[in-house]
Amino acid sequence: MELLIYSDSAVFSEKVSPLLYRNEDIHSLFLGVLGQIQANQYEDYFLALAEKEGEIAAACLMTPPHALQLVVFRHFPEIEQVIAGHLQNLGVEVSGIVGEQETSRLFAEAWTRHTGEQIKVLMNQGLYRIDAVSKGLKKSEGTWRVASKKDAEILEEWYRLFEQETGIGRHSTQAEATRRIADFLERKEVYVWEVDGVAVSCMKKSRPSKNGITVSFVYTPKGQRGRGYARSLVAEVTDELLLEYDFVMLYTDLDNTTANKIYKEIGYEQIANPVHLVFEEQ
Known part of the structure; x- marks a missing residue:
């Protein structure tokens, strides 16, 4: 098996996208980040295809310092171990892996056998999909709108708090x-729930593919929680996004029972259980 490295994201996409689109929802993260690479949102990236007998067996994508994504299309014996060996021989630095549980575990074990690092579960994830918002959902007070530059300061604060609280x-x-929020606002990707002229919750759309788009950065500050703001915001914006897309995706931390309950009430259904593993020095 050989590992082919691609510097041209368009060529890489042309080769791998037909395989990924067979399960567009399951592979939405890979497709979405690949789309961001092609839109020049990442300066540093790594793209590779594992091929055997002229056929694509697996695909790798990474935007350092983020974790590796590895999708296996043809399950040859010890394919994860072979790919880990190729990457290590190339001197590629991998901080972790995110994706399907068994593939991620086998790669992580092979990687850390060589490096001596330990494997830590950063997040046991739920991958959710929605095709229609539940009818009759009770709405909290307030309304949603697209965030603007006037929201930048509070969104920057919430973004950093979101990172701290989720551990992502x-x-x-x-x-x-400041830079990330400015980028989000320029692309009109962030929405806020507003009550009496005050933003009380936020969410973001990102990583569109041909038929779907992903919801992320759902956050309500502690003083505003328990009032249904996030649920109302996600429900109403999801409904709006479904006018343009066939489905909407989101990732959750399965240990966060409150968030998972809210998303299920809106109409999101779990379709997969990926995992995010990180490699740490012992």
Whole structure:
């Protein structure tokens, strides 16, 4: 089996997208980040295809410092171990892996046998899909709108709090948060729930594919929780997004029972249980 590295994301996409689109919802993260790479939202990225007998067996994608994504299309014996070996021989640095449970576990075990690192479960995830919002859902007071530059300061604060509370990856500096929120606002990706002219909750759309789009950065500050703001915001914006897309996706932390309950009430249904593993020095 050989591992082919691609510097041209368009060529890589042309080869792998037909395989990914066979299960567009399951592979929405891979497709979405690949789309962001093609839109020049990442300067640094790694793309590779594992091929055997002229056929694509697996695909790798990584945007450092984020975790590796590995999708296996043809399950040859020890394919995860072979790919881990190829990456290590190439000197590729991998901080973790996110994706299907068994593939991620086998890759992580092979990787850490060589590095001596330990494997930590950063998040046991639920991948949810919705095709229609539940009817008769009670709405909280307030209305939603697309966020604007006037919301930048509060969104920067919420973004950093969101990272701290979810434990997702490294914590952004103030400068990094400012830059990311500015990018989100420029692309009109963030929505807020507003009560009496005050923003009380937020969410983001991201990573569109041909037929779907993903919801992320759902956050309500502690002083505003328990009033249904996030549920109302996600429900109403999801309904709006479904006018343009066939389905909407989101990832959750399965340990967060409140969030999972809210999404199910809206009409989201869990379709997969991916995992995010990180590698740490012992």
